[in-house]
Amino acid sequence: MLINQICYRTLNLKNPASLSTYLSIGGYEVLKKILKEKINPLDIINELKLSALRGRGGAGFLTGLKWSFIPKDAKGQKYIVCNSDEGEPGTFKDRDILKYNPHQLIEGMAIAGYVMGANVGYNYIRGEFYEPIAAMEKATQEALEKGFIGKNILGSGTDFMLHNFYGAGAYICGEETALMDSLEGKKGQPRFKPPFPANFGVYGKPTNINNTETYATVPMIIEKGGKWHLDLGKPNNGGCKIFSVSGHVNKPGNYEIPLGTPFKKLLELAGGMKKEKTLKAVIPGGSSAPILPAEVMYNINMDYDSIKNAGSMLGSGAVIILDEDTCMVKALHRIAHFYADESCGQCSPCREGTSWMYKILDRIIMGKGTLSDIDLLDSVAFNICGRTICALGDAAAMPVQSFIKYFRNEFETYIKTNSNNS
Amino acid sequence: MNDFKNPFSKEILKQCENWLKKFPTEKKRSAVIEILKIVQKENNGYLNEELIAKVADYLKISKIFAYEVATFYSMFDLNRVGKYKIYLCMSISCMLCGSDEIYDYIKNKLNIDFNKTTSDGKFTLKKAECLASCGGAPVMLIDEKYYEDLTKNKIDSIIDKLE
Numbered sequence: 001m002l003i004n005q006i007c008y009r010t011l012n013l014k015n016p017a018s019l020s021t022y023l024s025i026g027g028y029e030v031l032k033k034i035l036k037e038k039i040n041p042l043d044i045i046n047e048l049k050l051s052a053l054r055g056r057g058g059a060g061f062l063t064g065l066k067w068s069f070i071p072k073d074a075k076g077q078k079y080i081v082c083n084s085d086e087g088e089p090g091t092f093k094d095r096d097i098l099k100y101n102p103h104q105l106i107e108g109m110a111i112a113g114y115v116m117g118a119n120v121g122y123n124y125i126r127g128e129f130y131e132p133i134a135a136m137e138k139a140t141q142e143a144l145e146k147g148f149i150g151k152n153i154l155g156s157g158t159d160f161m162l163h164n165f166y167g168a169g170a171y172i173c174g175e176e177t178a179l180m181d182s183l184e185g186k187k188g189q190p191r192f193k194p195p196f197p198a199n200f201g202v203y204g205k206p207t208n209i210n211n212t213e214t215y216a217t218v219p220m221i222i223e224k225g226g227k228w229h230l231d232l233g234k235p236n237n238g239g240c241k242i243f244s245v246s247g248h249v250n251k252p253g254n255y256e257i258p259l260g261t262p263f264k265k266l267l268e269l270a271g272g273m274k275k276e277k278t279l280k281a282v283i284p285g286g287s288s289a290p291i292l293p294a295e296v297m298y299n300i301n302m303d304y305d306s307i308k309n310a311g312s313m314l315g316s317g318a319v320i321i322l323d324e325d326t327c328m329v330k331a332l333h334r335i336a337h338f339y340a341d342e343s344c345g346q347c348s349p350c351r352e353g354t355s356w357m358y359k360i361l362d363r364i365i366m367g368k369g370t371l372s373d374i375d376l377l378d379s380v381a382f383n384i385c386g387r388t389i390c391a392l393g394d395a396a397a398m399p400v401q402s403f404i405k406y407f408r409n410e411f412e413t414y415i416k417t418n419s420n421n422s
Numbered sequence: 423m424n425d426f427k428n429p430f431s432k433e434i435l436k437q438c439e440n441w442l443k444k445f446p447t448e449k450k451r452s453a454v455i456e457i458l459k460i461v462q463k464e465n466n467g468y469l470n471e472e473l474i475a476k477v478a479d480y481l482k483i484s485k486i487f488a489y490e491v492a493t494f495y496s497m498f499d500l501n502r503v504g505k506y507k508i509y510l511c512m513s514i515s516c517m518l519c520g521s522d523e524i525y526d527y528i529k530n531k532l533n534i535d536f537n538k539t540t541s542d543g544k545f546t547l548k549k550a551e552c553l554a555s556c557g558g559a560p561v562m563l564i565d566e567k568y569y570e571d572l573t574k575n576k577i578d579s580i581i582d583k584l585e
Binding site: 091092122126127128129130163167168169170182184186244245246252254320321331337341342344 | 444445446449450451452453454455456458459481483487490491494495496497498509512513514515517518519551552553554555556557558559563566567568
């Protein structure tokens with residue numbers, strides 16, 4: 001099986017992040033070829049469409065389609081933005097791309113700049129990522145010195161200037177329009193859509209934004225062809241995906257494997273269950289994704305469509321493993337705290353609702369809950385869904401709804417056993 | 423006002439100017455986040471209203487624009503902090519791997535809870551939401567360095583070494 005061969009293909013080489021290492025595996029050759037042969041941007045977009053590359057940040061939108069939304073003939077400034085504001089609980093994959101293969105990301109962004117006619121790119125990196133930022137800055141400098149980015153790239157007449165931008169600690173800035181506001185020096189609060197970033201993005205200019213892993217995948221697709229990429233995975237789910245496995249496993253870590261790989265195989269790669277415990281449940285796509293019980297997980301494959309059909313989502317690829325000893329009430333309490341803390345406060349249903357859900361769970365934990373609190377939680381979650389500008393509201397509601405759906409008994413037992421009220 | 427009198431010493435000014443080069447000349451506001459960070463670092467890890475106002479003046483933006491940024495993002499502090507800020511991650515993956523025990527241990531060792539500073543002014547303990555290092559849970563960040571796979575022994579050796 002193909003493991004760590006796309007975004008992580010430098011991982012086992014000496015000095016993986018260095019320019020010389022990247023050049024030794026054919027790095028920047030695709031960019032050179034595109035610029036030299038002046039390949040039609042539409043051909044590149046068609047290759048991406050054929051590849052079935054879907055956004056790796058969480059939404060899973062088709063990348064080729066997204067790139068086609070940028071108005072081709074629009075004059076004036078356009079921007080390429082990379083979302084490296086990794087923060088979905090359970091996710092730690094982009095960190096390792098920045099640390100170990102930053103040049104592939106740079107090449108992907110430069111190709112995007114060429115295709116969409118944007119001569120400036122911003123890579124928005126999570127502020128706490130000091131080490132990845134250092135690796136990314138070093139690589140950017142190297143690429144600039146060798147003429148792979150900057151003015152008149154490789155003598156082609158095409159410009160692409162790349163700047164790294166650092167966040168300052170706000171989960172919401174991983175939402176694309178909040179990220180753009182943050183990049184403009186504002187509080188990170190999501191914007192209404194439409195207008196979409198393709199027409200009104202950074203500074204109101206047409207902007208394409210993708211996740212780090214998405215851009216870093218592009219060079220190999222153009223090198224080997226869209227069909228090659230598609231065939232690595234399965235129809236509508238092309239290529240490989242990095243899964244960040246955490247929780248109760250022996251070998252937590254990042255595993256870049258073909259989409260459609262059975263969950264069982266991924267669990268095996270991650271060393272199996274810690275202390276040989278039994279698997280109880282899995283959050284398959286970051287803490288915003290609905291939780292699925294073990295019996296469902298053991299029968300599904302790790303790709304966008306299979307996980308969606310099972311009632312959850314692949315999201316960012318963060319696979320959180322929970323063993324038989326995990327208290328589901330405590331786990332949900334912790335997840336609810338995250339969303340209450342990270343809600344930007346713009347929309348009332350999310351600002352108030354995330355806090356209410358946390359407070360209800362908190363009183364259950366403190367032994368002050370009643371059985372009716374379970375339905376109350378469910379009702380608050382239901383009333384947040386679809387009533388907010390961005391997806392954070394839904395992201396906070398989905399864990400609550402799914403934990404109750406699959407583990408209601410455990411909530412009832414917890415309340416009955418611990419309640420001081422009854 | 424404290425020991426840090428002028429946020430725009432030559433060195434700071436140079437850092438700010440370099441950062442401003444990343445943006446169109448009329449979009450100086452984009453630099454506010456990073457310049458607040460530069461000033462905060464220089465001011466022993468925290469900001470105050472006076473410094474925030476100076477940053478706003480430097481960027482020629484309204485003071486409220488700088489202030490709302492300084493109060494929105496978690497990496498800014500508006501109260502005096504210890505020499506070392508310890509961000510302990512308490513999110514789901516860290517919790518599953520024992521972050522609560524690590525929290526209890528640090529709390530007892532330093533005799534402080536979250537958002538408090540030790541009486542010698544050395545450590546401030548802060549609760550972090552997911553630090554995106556879940557493969558090495560439990561995780562903490564001290565200043566600019568991540569520490570993974572924390573155990574009680576590891577906490578001792580890390581914290582005891584900090585001068």
